Amino acid sequence: MSAAGTVRLSVDGEPVAVPAGSSVAAAVASVAAARFRRSVRGEPRAAVCGMGVCFECRVRIDDTPHQRACMTPAREGMQVSTDD
């Protein structure tokens, strides 16, 4: 059971709680140094456009790769992996 108005999920194995209605992007930003992926050169990247256009926030969610974290509502029990 989650506390009222809170969703609990895990990001790279670390538990995180965010307000209900938050995006997966918010959950990732809440735990790590707000890093979402490595670029082809290996540089750290994070969400930029916040509206599903730039694809910089893509992560693996419940074994589905390349999901836009900013477009995905956080749900109870989700397993999110960065650097996908």
Next chain:
Amino acid sequence: MTERYDVLVVGAGPAGLAAARAAASHGARVGLLDAQARHGGQVWRHDVLHGTPRPARIAFDLLARTRGHVEWLPQHQVISADHRTLLVETPRAAVRLSCGSMVLATGARELLLPFPGWTLPGVTGAGGIQALAKQGWPVRGKRVVVAGSGPLLLAAAATLRRHGARVLGICEQAPAAAVAAFAMQLWRWPARAVQAAVLRTRLAGIPYRCGSFVRMAHGRDALCGVDVDDPHGPLHIPCDLLAVGYGLVPNVELASMLGCALDHTRIHPCVRVDTLLRTSTANVYAAGESCGIAGLAAARIEGSMAGHAAAGFPAAATALLPSRQRARRFADLLAQHFALDARTRTLAGADTIICRCEDVTLAALDGFTDARAARLATRCGMGACQGRICGTTLAELDRFPHGGTRPPLFPARLATLATGDPSTP
């Protein structure tokens, strides 16, 4: 299986919500789809702390009271299209939607200009961090510099402050004289003037620097500060977040795939429409920012007009024409007073990354005069964003125009593509 509607409305922001309501008021069966999980688009985005903006709630509630039936289709991403059918991906499935007519209310995205350090985590769009914060991105206590151009910067700063961020300043690239001249004209749009006054109160105490822009962002793995060019001399501002946006760019990819003629008068194309908001493709209408950046009021009026026309009631659309023309004049005012300083287009260095998906630098693009050649040689524009960011940037930098639209419109699952592509019969 294909689900059939009288009218399909793509995009559930202010224009799309108005279009759905207008079409359904004539008894049409309407499908209203959006890639986002919630209606409202960008300007009426739901806020996890402060709820759904009142006008968005009202607009959505009104859909239930129309004579026709509006089906709300959230998390429906258009992958491919012809003028009667959309191939759409949802989190679980691929679906085909067909219709008698279609209204494109695809809105706009932010104009991002490259500068050294712009790829660092912590650098976002201005509207970008606003959207992220509304969806729970933690900004409380964070030191934020807001930069770029246009009234959106004020709205972004207000949202950030409301969420507990420490907004250190707003850098508006337009000179003080242009911003003052813009403010002097606002009385002609009373709703805008009120909005500006409210924002001014909410932003009390935050420095608003005109003629000022971010030249460079510093940091190793994340942002730690920015260098600002200001008329009063250079500044270095330590910060955790930089929210920078240089205005808006119409989303025309779906229109382009549908064969709608685009208007290339400005750097970034918009959808060409007639006075009934018909595009050049039969039975396809467009409304709002995709027809040229004009803001919320124009989007709502145009949405209504397109909805009436798409449902087969052009007289109801024509009645709104005078108010549309008036709202559109606001667009000219914006474009005139917030025109970009040429220096904002020369900030990227030879080793600054332009294509963020494929890490292609500005130097690697030297000598290319068209998007296709650059794509083949450098992979510029071949990544997941499909050139939406770098193509727009390169057009703004006067390198070469955006390379056009190819299916799929967005990266899609193989299973989706296997259901058949309506754009290739």
